[in-house]
Amino acid sequence: MNIIVVGSGGREHTICWKLAQSSLVDKIIVVPGNGGTALETKCVNVNPKECDYIAEGENPYVAIAKHEACRMAVIGPEDPLAEGLADEFWKADIPCVGPKKAGAQLEASKDLSKNFMKKYGVACAASETFVNKDAACEYIKSHGAPVVVKADGLAAGKGVVVAATVDEALAAVEDLMNSGRVGDAGKKLVIEDYLEGVEISVLAAVSVTPEFAVSGNATIKAFQPARDHKRLNDGAKGPNTGGMGAVSPLDDVTPAIMAQFSKDILEPTLNGLIKEKYDYRGFIFFGVMLTKNGPKLLEYNVRLGDPETQAVLPLMDFDLAALCTSILNGSLKNFELKWKKGYQVAPVVVSGGYPGSYKKGCEITFNHQILDASGAKIFVAGAVSGRRGGDMLTSGGRVLASSAFGSTFKEAWAKAYQGLSAVKFEGSFYRKDIGMPGAAESGKL
Numbered sequence: 001m002n003i004i005v006v007g008s009g010g011r012e013h014t015i016c017w018k019l020a021q022s023s024l025v026d027k028i029i030v031v032p033g034n035g036g037t038a039l040e041t042k043c044v045n046v047n048p049k050e051c052d053y054i055a056e057g058e059n060p061y062v063a064i065a066k067h068e069a070c071r072m073a074v075i076g077p078e079d080p081l082a083e084g085l086a087d088e089f090w091k092a093d094i095p096c097v098g099p100k101k102a103g104a105q106l107e108a109s110k111d112l113s114k115n116f117m118k119k120y121g122v123a124c125a126a127s128e129t130f131v132n133k134d135a136a137c138e139y140i141k142s143h144g145a146p147v148v149v150k151a152d153g154l155a156a157g158k159g160v161v162v163a164a165t166v167d168e169a170l171a172a173v174e175d176l177m178n179s180g181r182v183g184d185a186g187k188k189l190v191i192e193d194y195l196e197g198v199e200i201s202v203l204a205a206v207s208v209t210p211e212f213a214v215s216g217n218a219t220i221k222a223f224q225p226a227r228d229h230k231r232l233n234d235g236a237k238g239p240n241t242g243g244m245g246a247v248s249p250l251d252d253v254t255p256a257i258m259a260q261f262s263k264d265i266l267e268p269t270l271n272g273l274i275k276e277k278y279d280y281r282g283f284i285f286f287g288v289m290l291t292k293n294g295p296k297l298l299e300y301n302v303r304l305g306d307p308e309t310q311a312v313l314p315l316m317d318f319d320l321a322a323l324c325t326s327i328l329n330g331s332l333k334n335f336e337l338k339w340k341k342g343y344q345v346a347p348v349v350v351s352g353g354y355p356g357s358y359k360k361g362c363e364i365t366f367n368h369q370i371l372d373a374s375g376a377k378i379f380v381a382g383a384v385s386g387r388r389g390g391d392m393l394t395s396g397g398r399v400l401a402s403s404a405f406g407s408t409f410k411e412a413w414a415k416a417y418q419g420l421s422a423v424k425f426e427g428s429f430y431r432k433d434i435g436m437p438g439a440a441e442s443g444k445l
Contacts (some may be wrong), residue, residue, distance in 0.1 A: 007076030009383035036380025120272035127192030153185030245434035352427025354397035376419025
């Protein structure tokens with residue numbers, strides 16, 4: 001079959017790379033894609049602005065999918081999901097991996113998400129929601145710090161402030177509500193109790209519809225846990241970013257911890273999706289803090305995490321297209337998730353100045369001899385094809401990840417960093433401790 005994949009980041013490159021390995025897949029249409037997807041087998045990047053067959057007022061993604069005779073859609077990023085793109089694909093009789101608009105609000109609105117958690121008994125931090133700045137500030141003064149201040153809406157990872165002091169929390173309220181930095185996303189704020197512990201990410205496949213619930217086939221299946229490294233600098237120092245690298249699986253996450261996660265977070269979430277009668281066929285991301293009182297949910301994302309995808313998908317010892325099919329047709333419950341026995345390490349290289357302002361259009365060079373010797377796979381995020389076809393130019397803050405497998409963590413780590421050493425561009429920067437003890441933020445202030 002032909003598949004359309006929506007998105008242009010490292011997550012989407014990884015999805016396309018994995019889908020291309022499937023004998024079920026003939027062609028992958030990537031809209032708009034990036035410099036990495038342009039080089040993958042079976043993949044073709046399509047820019048909607050260059051498609052003269054899209055009628056005025058027609059959804060460009062649906063038009064491209066129809067034109068290319070796609071029999072499945074996979075939506076990578078959160079924005080098109082929150083805007084209802086999955087609904088549009090289904091209306092056009094194109095089965096879509098990605099929740100419909102109603103379910104996608106679990107990420108698009110922090111307030112809705114917290115209410116969902118409370119309603120269905122999902123283990124999480126206590127919180128309050130505010131639309132009035134003065135009321136939010138009074139709450140902080142009486143509650144004290146530390147607290148976490150979150151913009152309600154989608155803010156591209158820039159809407160969460162962990163405030164160690166009352167003054168920091170008050171400044172965060174002012175910034176998110178009044179500065180315009182996160183736009184309308186900051187008009188409503190969620191202020192929640194600070195949780196101390198170690199953070200993990202659990203990605204999962206979701207197959208829930210009212211019909212599947214009646215037949216007993218509604219299910220969520222968790223993948224192996226991963227860990228993102230959000231701080232810019234080694235030792236979990238510096239500002240928060242969209243993610244400086246990921247590793248999977250995690251030696252500090254025991255089967256007992258995962259069993260408690262399932263009981264306290266995953267199962268109540270599944271119950272809530274069923275009770276709310278959501279049509280949620282896609283992926284979900286559980287951001288989890290491992291506290292002394294057990295796993296607590298920090299947030300839902302209604303898609304695969306980035307850069308966690310670059311560490312988790314290469315460990316899949318099964319066909320991703322077959323998994324997607326099982327999600328859509330209600331057979332996920334019987335789909336066996338098999339994992340390679342080993343580790344995947346995926347450090348990210350970013351543009352100089354990130355997460356602040358940075359230069360674009362820098363030429364990226366690859367030493368293919370070193371890269372081939374490392375065995376690492378480069379997953380491109382913020383880079384586009386260059387003028388000469390073979391090279392690439394930077395186009396974003398997080399430029400690419402070097403993802404490598406090893407039978408031990410040490411082997412995977414060495415291969416990933418050997419691969420990263422083969423990549424050069426002006427101002428490039430990366431952390432040198434991804435996956436190492438203490439490298440991820442521990443949740444201590």
